[in-house]
Amino acid sequence: MARTTGPRNLHGQVVQELGQMIVGGNLAPGEALPREEALATRMAVSRTVLREALKVLATKGLIETRQKTGMRVREVRFWNQLDADVLAWRCAAMPTDDFVDKLVEMREIVEPAAAAAAARRRDDIQLAEVAAAYEAMDAAMDLDAWAEADVRFHEAVLRATNNELLGSLFSVIQTALATYFLMSARTTANFRYSLPQHHAVYDAIRRRRPNAAADAMRGLISDSRDTLKTRRAVKP
Amino acid sequence: MARTTGPRNLHGQVVQELGQMIVGGNLAPGEALPREEALATRMAVSRTVLREALKVLATKGLIETRQKTGMRVREVRFWNQLDADVLAWRCAAMPTDDFVDKLVEMREIVEPAAAAAAARRRDDIQLAEVAAAYEAMDAAMDLDAWAEADVRFHEAVLRATNNELLGSLFSVIQTALATYFLMSARTTANFRYSLPQHHAVYDAIRRRRPNAAADAMRGLISDSRDTLKTRRAVKP
DNA sequence: ATAAATGATTTGTATGACAAATGACCCTGA
DNA sequence: TCAGGGTCATTTGTCATACAAATCATTTAT
Numbered sequence: 254m255a256r257t258t259g260p261r262n263l264h265g266q267v268v269q270e271l272g273q274m275i276v277g278g279n280l281a282p283g284e285a286l287p288r289e290e291a292l293a294t295r296m297a298v299s300r301t302v303l304r305e306a307l308k309v310l311a312t313k314g315l316i317e318t319r320q321k322t323g324m325r326v327r328e329v330r331f332w333n334q335l336d337a338d339v340l341a342w343r344c345a346a347m348p349t350d351d352f353v354d355k356l357v358e359m360r361e362i363v364e365p366a367a368a369a370a371a372a373r374r375r376d377d378i379q380l381a382e383v384a385a386a387y388e389a390m391d392a393a394m395d396l397d398a399w400a401e402a403d404v405r406f407h408e409a410v411l412r413a414t415n416n417e418l419l420g421s422l423f424s425v426i427q428t429a430l431a432t433y434f435l436m437s438a439r440t441t442a443n444f445r446y447s448l449p450q451h452h453a454v455y456d457a458i459r460r461r462r463p464n465a466a467a468d469a470m471r472g473l474i475s476d477s478r479d480t481l482k483t484r485r486a487v488k489p
Numbered sequence: 490m491a492r493t494t495g496p497r498n499l500h501g502q503v504v505q506e507l508g509q510m511i512v513g514g515n516l517a518p519g520e521a522l523p524r525e526e527a528l529a530t531r532m533a534v535s536r537t538v539l540r541e542a543l544k545v546l547a548t549k550g551l552i553e554t555r556q557k558t559g560m561r562v563r564e565v566r567f568w569n570q571l572d573a574d575v576l577a578w579r580c581a582a583m584p585t586d587d588f589v590d591k592l593v594e595m596r597e598i599v600e601p602a603a604a605a606a607a608a609r610r611r612d613d614i615q616l617a618e619v620a621a622a623y624e625a626m627d628a629a630m631d632l633d634a635w636a637e638a639d640v641r642f643h644e645a646v647l648r649a650t651n652n653e654l655l656g657s658l659f660s661v662i663q664t665a666l667a668t669y670f671l672m673s674a675r676t677t678a679n680f681r682y683s684l685p686q687h688h689a690v691y692d693a694i695r696r697r698r699p700n701a702a703a704d705a706m707r708g709l710i711s712d713s714r715d716t717l718k719t720r721r722a723v724k725p
Numbered sequence: 726a727t728a729a730a731t732g733a734t735t736t737g738t739a740t741g742a743c744a745a746a747t748g749a750c751c752c753t754g755a
Numbered sequence: 756t757c758a759g760g761g762t763c764a765t766t767t768g769t770c771a772t773a774c775a776a777a778t779c780a781t782t783t784a785t
Contacts, residue, residue: 261746263769264544288735299770301537304737308500308541309548312572320736321778330648334657335571355652358606362655366598412566416591418661419598421570425654497777499738524766535739540768556767557747 263298267306268338270296275315275326276342286316286324313339337424348432350485356429357481360474363422364407368454368470369463371413379413380459387455396444400434406451410470413458433477437484447473499534503542504574506532511551511562512578522552522560549575573660584668586721592665593717596710599658600643604690604706605699607649615649616695623691632680636670642687646706649694669713673720683709 260266274280286292293303307324310316314333318324333339343352371379386409389402404427411420450473457466496502510516522528529539543560546552550569554560569575579588607615622645625638640663647656686709693702 262767290735301771302769305541305544308544312545312548318736319778320776321734323735329653330656332653332657333572334653336569355654358652359654362602363598370594416594417565417568417570418591418595420566421568498736526766537740538738554767555747556745557765559766 264302264305264309267296267298267303268309271306271310272313272315272338273342273345275310276332276339277345280326282326282328284326286326288323315339335422335425337427340424340428344428344432344435348436353432353436353481356425356432357474357478359422359425360429361471361478363419364410364426364474365467365470367411367414367419368458368466370416370419371410372458372461372463372466374415375413375458375461376415379409379415382409383413383455383458385409387451390445390448390451393445396434399444400430403451404430406455410454410458433481437477437480447476450476500538500541500545503532503534503539504545507542507546508549508551508574509578509581511546512568512575513581516562518562518564520562522562524559551575571658571661573663576660576664580664580668580671584672589668589672589717592661592668593710593714595658595661596665597707597714599655600646600662600710601703601706603647603650603655603658604694604702606652606655607646608694608697608699608702610651611649611694611697612651615645615651618645619649619691619694621645623687626681626684626687629681632670635680636666639687640666642691646690646694669717673713673716683712686712 260269280286287295289300289303289307293300296303307316307318311318312333313336314327314331316324317327317331371383375383383406386402386406390399390406393399393402407426407430408423411423411426414420450469453469454466454473457463457469496505516522523531525536525539525543529536532539543552543554547554548569549572550563550567552560553563553567584592607619611619619642622638622642626635626642629635629638643662643666644659647659647662650656686705689705690702690709693699693705
């Protein structure tokens with residue numbers, strides 16, 4: 254059987270399909286899935302491929318499988334919420350307001366601390382990465398280029414902390430930024446609005462001023478939250 | 490073929506073995522793995538099982554696989570560092586000092602903020618969970634019971650934030666606590682030392698005092714970091 | 726009535742075959 | 756000599772089938 258869209262591998266497509274169903278709420282937690290053979294034929298793939306997909310979903314914490322009992326959707330608290338796919342699936346439909354709030358809260362917790370740590374421990378190469386991302390933001394001629402550079406900037410800051418655990422939180426920041434652009438920036442006339450604030454973050458990291466870096470990052474996030482809030486008030 | 494230790498499933502054991510090799514540094518990033526058939530026979534499992542294991546490792550970001558080229562170990566920056574298994578594998582050998590520092594840094598960033606959020610948004614049931622964990626710590630007669638209740642306490646706080654993204658960071662806190670007990674508490678005469686500090690956290694959450702909760706949590710973590718530091722100084 | 730044995734169902738594992746992709750090589754032509 | 760294209764070999768991707776292992780439900784024996 255052949256599909257055309259999505260990842261090039263069959264099991265990847267099955268992962269997408271089932272993952273979206275589960276995270277999207279079509280399959281409630283605790284609910285039992287059809288047995289492998291039935292599910293495989295229903296999705297028109299071999300049992301081999303289906304099982305590889307199930308293993309992936311299991312490592313994301315979405316399902317649980319025991320012999321004879323079959324597979325069940327796990328409770329939400331076991332989901333690997335920081336997984337890039339899980340985050341993306343949650344945003345597949347228009348993200349709910351409270352999910353956006355949670356993303357922003359994560360940014361408020363993580364990114365100021367990360368900026369401070371970067372200011373303390375960054376090396377010259379990492380600083381250059383931040384600088385390059387900032388330059389790209391400055392040079393961006395359209396929203397897409399801006400958005401891409403913005404994401405790069407925040408990733409560079411996370412990497413510059415030299416704490417790879419913080420680095421792995423990039424999936425969350427990335428999703429938050431994507432949602433932000435989706436919900437607000439498309440309607441904002443001047444997308445370069447936050448450039449000075451990014452410069453403040455960059456400058457504090459360059460000058461090795463942890464507190465200033467954290468403050469600047471806080472200001473940046475706070476502003477973006479306000480933008481989201483006004484946008485949200487306008488929406489209905 | 491049959492193995493006796495580890496997870497009950499064969500592919501789970503293969504995941505463990507390969508994962509530990511990669512994270513442990515036996516297989517360097519960029520290095521190519523043997524082709525599936527060879528690797529399968531070398532590990533004495535069928536190709537089916539091996540492939541399921543490889544898919545799991547791929548979702549953890551440890552390996553990358555393309556047709557004809559084969560499999561390669563991915564660069565460290567792509568590893569899903571927040572994954573419980575990856576964290577555990579990093580601690581499989583005695584964890585290095587700088588890794589412990591990174592774990593503590595994560596705690597310092599996440600847990601005070603989580604305590605504050607819990608103080609703001611917890612409901613009564615979630616408070617009861619925190620209380621129950623605290624009571625269990627108080628009632629603990631030996632180190633194992635204490636450690637288990639301690640982990641429960643910190644999990645309960647994370648859950649009480651009502652932000653499941655924060656909740657998914659439990660894997661990190663859990664690993665940090667396990668490492669802490671491994672490195673320090675086993676040698677500490679009075680393992681109940683931090684009980685009052687835990688009470689302060691609980692009380693602030695109960696009274697809905699975000700700042701007090703964050704401060705209490707900061708003090709708790711700061712103390713445990715000091716304990717690690719003195720322990721470390723003694724070690725050589 | 727309780728406990729052990731049995732059977733049925735579902736996942737777990739093994740094997741062999743073929744499809745698809747892609748890097749390497751060769752071969753031709755300017 | 757170099758550029759271009761085409762063939763081939765190698766490796767992962769997919770499929771189908773068979774059997775092993777675990778476990779829930781029922782039945783049977785004491």
